[in-house]
Amino acid sequence: MNFRTLCLSLMLPLALLSQGAHAQDAAPVLTPVQQMAEILATMKDHPTKEQKKALEALANSSAVTDHVRNMAGVIKNMKGRVQTSDKPRLYSVFRAVSAAEAERELAKIINKFNGKADPTLLSRLNKLLPPKPKAEEKAEEKAEGEAGAKEEQKQQKK
Numbered sequence: 001m002n003f004r005t006l007c008l009s010l011m012l013p014l015a016l017l018s019q020g021a022h023a024q025d026a027a028p029v030l031t032p033v034q035q036m037a038e039i040l041a042t043m044k045d046h047p048t049k050e051q052k053k054a055l056e057a058l059a060n061s062s063a064v065t066d067h068v069r070n071m072a073g074v075i076k077n078m079k080g081r082v083q084t085s086d087k088p089r090l091y092s093v094f095r096a097v098s099a100a101e102a103e104r105e106l107a108k109i110i111n112k113f114n115g116k117a118d119p120t121l122l123s124r125l126n127k128l129l130p131p132k133p134k135a136e137e138k139a140e141e142k143a144e145g146e147a148g149a150k151e152e153q154k155q156q157k158k
Contacts, residue, residue: 030130032058032068033102036075037128040109044116045080052076067093067103071110080115102128
């Protein structure tokens with residue numbers, strides 16, 4: 001076991017214990033698949049600089065599976081859709097028997113991505129994400145309702 005792996009294996013339990021007291025207040029810790037699903041859900045055409053940094057960290061991490069590293073690299077390279085040169089890396093994920101179901105599903109979603117996540121892809125991505133807290137859902141619904149009402153008012157004025 002190398003030094004980096006040893007340090008990570010010792011730090012992870014400590015980090016989880018220290019977050020235990022604040023777990024109810026803080027946002028849930030996302031798995032690598034959930035991180036990539038969240039990036040895809042908000043991405044338009046290509047990842048932002050911050051998203052690229054997160055994807056680069058996943059692609060270079062020894063703590064994740066090869067499948068996750070492949071998908072992180074594919075998403076990082078996207079320009080509207082999967083680059084032709086990255087297709088074999090993506091196909092290797094959803095053909096792999098060793099890939100987790102969530103990894104295979106995410107690979108299929110990435111393959112269908114075309115500039116932004118359409119409603120069908122968003123629905124599939126949301127199934128990979130942890131459930132939202134009730135207060136956050138209500139605030140989102142209220143904001144969507146207000147935005148819809150403003151849009152209707154604009155159309156009526158025209």
